[in-house]
Amino acid sequence: MTETTTAPAAPDAPAATEVDVRIEDDAAPLVRLIGRTLRDSARAGHALPVLRRPAGTVAIRSHDTPQAATITFGDGVSVSSGVLVEPDAAITVDLNARFAPVAAPSGDAELAADALLALSPPVPDWQTAAAHFWSAARSVPGIPDVLIAVTEGPDGLEQLVLGEGATHYLIAGAPEALAGVFSGADDLLAVLSTGALGIQGTMSQLSVMVGASWKVRFDV
Numbered sequence: 690m691t692e693t694t695t696a697p698a699a700p701d702a703p704a705a706t707e708v709d710v711r712i713e714d715d716a717a718p719l720v721r722l723i724g725r726t727l728r729d730s731a732r733a734g735h736a737l738p739v740l741r742r743p744a745g746t747v748a749i750r751s752h753d754t755p756q757a758a759t760i761t762f763g764d765g766v767s768v769s770s771g772v773l774v775e776p777d778a779a780i781t782v783d784l785n786a787r788f789a790p791v792a793a794p795s796g797d798a799e800l801a802a803d804a805l806l807a808l809s810p811p812v813p814d815w816q817t818a819a820a821h822f823w824s825a826a827r828s829v830p831g832i833p834d835v836l837i838a839v840t841e842g843p844d845g846l847e848q849l850v851l852g853e854g855a856t857h858y859l860i861a862g863a864p865e866a867l868a869g870v871f872s873g874a875d876d877l878l879a880v881l882s883t884g885a886l887g888i889q890g891t892m893s894q895l896s897v898m899v900g901a902s903w904k905v906r907f908d909v
Contacts, residue, residue, distance in 0.1 A: 710731065752783050779795045835850060
């Protein structure tokens with residue numbers, strides 16, 4: 690499967706060069722997570738020199754699960770399951786901390802730093818992220834009619850209401866926590882477990898919302 694993301698051109702620059710981010714058919718969750726993150730970087734114009742590297746292979750391993758994947762730079766970027774060849778660099782990361790390394794990378798230090806940069810796209814503001822989330826979530830069976838996001842802004846409480854109808858689901862938290870979950874950068878259940886978010890809704894609605902968050906996080 691191939692998804693082509695057009696990276697924005699710099700001011701007064703020629704038309705943007707496309708960045709191909711390719712993942713396997715029936716890709717594993719880690720592969721999808723990496724692919725979605727790299728596409729977010731391309732869309733934001735973030736780390737474009739890295740995404741256009743002519744060569745390099747980087748192994749990404751989870752620090753607390755057996756999950757592993759390989760990023761291959763050159764003629765675009767491809768992401769595949771497992772580590773089937775000796776990579777140029779290897780990084781062990783916390784998947785619930787936006788690919789934060791848990792130990793010093795091995796191999797090519799510059800390449801490892803480049804890969805980590807590409808895996809850290811800017812997170813949109815919480816309202817933009819919520820609108821994107823809601824657009825993707827509407828196709829999930831059982832999704833509530835209305836999503837209400839609440840945060841504390843400089844002028845007091847701020848609220849964003851998306852959708853209309855009889856069933857509601859409320860998520861409240863700091864702007865950065867909402868943005869992280871709605872953008873897919875952070876896992877909803879992992880953030881809930883830290884107490885950074887408050888929710889109001891039924892258990893069945895929570896199950897549906899978790900499914901919606903995974904849809905956004907893993908781009909499925």
